[in-house]
Amino acid sequence: MCSKQMGSDDIGQWRIEYIPDKPPVPPDQQPTVDVVASPIDPKFANAIVRRLNQVAPLENLRHVKRVQKKCLEGGKAELSVVLCIVPDNGDLRGMPPDVQELISSYQLSTFTTKVCKYAALSKEEWEAQCKLWPTSYHPPTYNISGITGFSEDDSRSVFSFMKYAVELATSGNEWVVNAAVIVDPISSQVIASACDQVCHSHGSPARTSAEPRCYGQVAAISAKSDVNGRTDYDSLPQNASSNYLEQKGAVVSCLSPWSWAKKCAHQSSSSLWHPLRHAAMVAIESSAERDRQLFPGSGRSEDMVSEMDCAQYSAGSPAKRQKTEDLRFQVEIDEKRDVHSLQGPLEKPYLCTGYDIYLAWEPCVMCAMALVHQRIRRIFYAFPNASAGALGSVQRLQGEKSLNHHYAVFRVFMPQDTLRSVPIPLS
Amino acid sequence: MASSGEQQERCPAAAADSLSFMELAVQQAKLALESLEVPVGCVIVEDGKVIASGRNRTNETRNATRHAEMEAIDVILDHWHRSGLSATEVAEIFSRCILYVTCEPCIMCASALSILGIKEVYYGCANDKFGGCGSILSLHIARGFKCYGGIMASEAVSLFRDFYEQGNPNAPKPHRPRAAQASS
DSSP states (O other), X not given: OTTSOOOGGGSSSOEEEEEOSSOOOOGGGOOEEEEEEEEEOGGGHHHHHHHHHHHSOOTTOTTBOSEEEEEOGGGOEEEEEEEEEXXXXXXXXXXXXXXXXXXXXXTOOOEEEEEESSOOSSHHHHHHHHHHSOBOOOOOOOOSTBTTBOOHHHHHHHHHHHHHHHHHHHTTSSOOOOEEEEEETTTTEEEEEEEOOSBHHHHSOHHHHSSTTOTTTXXXXXXXXXXXXXXXXXXXXXXXXXXXXXXXXXXOTTTSGGGHHHHTTTSOTTSOBOTTOOHHHHHHHXXXXXXXXXXXXXXXXXXXXXXXXXXXXXXXXXXXXXXXXXXXXHHHHHHHHHHHHHHOTTOOOOTTTTOEEEEEEOOOHHHHHHHHHTTOSEEXXXXXXXXXXXXXXXXXXXXXXXXXXXXXXXXXXXOTTHHHHSOOOOO | OOXXXXXXXXXXXXXXXXXXXXXXXXXHHHHHHHTTSOOOEEEEEETTEEEEEEEOOHHHHTOTTOOHHHHHXXXXXXXXXXXXXXXXXXXXXXXXXXXXXXXXXXXXXXXXXXXXXXXXXXXXXXXXXXXXXXXXXXXXXXXXXXXXXXXXXXXXXXHHHHHHXXXXXXXXXXXXXXXXXXXX
């Protein structure tokens, strides 16, 4: 799903799509249950349904409508009703006696049919379900940090940072590379940003290629300085669109991580290259350096020491301020807000807890696991990575339950003309 | 210690060599432990000679990706770069290198080793939470490297145990599942 090319209906609008922990089931392949049903005379419908709800309630199929109405030619309607689930052994004589009695008293002619086993999670699933047998659908009303939708303000912020990341990816003039921007969503501050440094002399934007081996020199750019240092739009490809970028993606490290030797083969011996310096890895390094600069000392604080990243048994980390569990992101934000107001903005971060990362391309498995280690809260990417993407395209790391941290993953769809028209972050 | 006959048959490298290189990796892990880091260490071996070593530095750097493997890889890449080797030459040398590491490489490190095209990996104990060489994902299979586990696993596990016992005296008693046996 997330590896598909952008379709024509994707072009017009900014859009954020949640990439779930499990691969989505195609709407027409949802699990089903066999039920016994029968056409009924409309004038007995009320009585029959009332009786069935007493003697054979559909306990685990509450989303399934009891009655199906089919419009026949001439405007006449035919009603059918679900009597009960087909007994385990498939033998209809195993139906509840009360149902059998109902069948004989109304002289029903039963048939078996399929209904969907689980309630629909999306409109598409619901529409597919109703082709089998009508169900009800209740769109989710809760909201957990974007998983079921973003507020207008939050969306605008996501779009600006994504635009910034894609701009970074294209700002090298010659090559399009991957770019990563780590953001503190509470302050809308850019914590670190970086481009691929696999083939360094080609890969990085002017801002970072000035220094040799610029490990972490991009630390702590504020949103303001991003505006000042923003790329000249004229240097962007005039027809910059997602398809264009995907075509030019040949040097994006996460798309073809194994071909570094070929990519860097023609580099002069003095040029800098490193097979593992993908944008996300460099951004993590920058954010760590920023941490060390802003909060010198105490690198061996208790919460660090109790951290466990390498072995098969995990110690609890009681000192950890924000415990990250699957879908509890909103709670974390609220906690963090409180902490900010109490202790001021310079509270020492624990790795990248609470931070988001914006990537032009879906990361490879090395980068995706690095972002687990560094405790990133949410990942936004613009373009799927069908050859090596680890967040839905090839692997789906966000669904690996054994990991000790889980982030939420989103794909951001961009309109064709965005690179030239949307203003950069705001402060 | 996993130097059983079966292990010798499975490991192309001579068992005695494996053990002596793994001893060096354990020494690195002990250095990490002394620095209050998660005790994982490794060495990279080319043609029977240790060319790099590394140990976990995640706390010191506040960069949770600075695992022993990444440290050792950066040491040797930096050396080769200064020696003026080309990317093609570096790729060729990596294809002859063997990594000895006290704990199964995590998903990130296993992927990195696959990207580099390393020849073989020998590890100590399995990594049931993050392992990328069979425990969680099997990144060594498709575009990877030969991988053998269980070499000096008990030493590796005992270092982890020491880490938790010395690591954080102020913390409440952590939940500590029993040490799992290393794979194979």
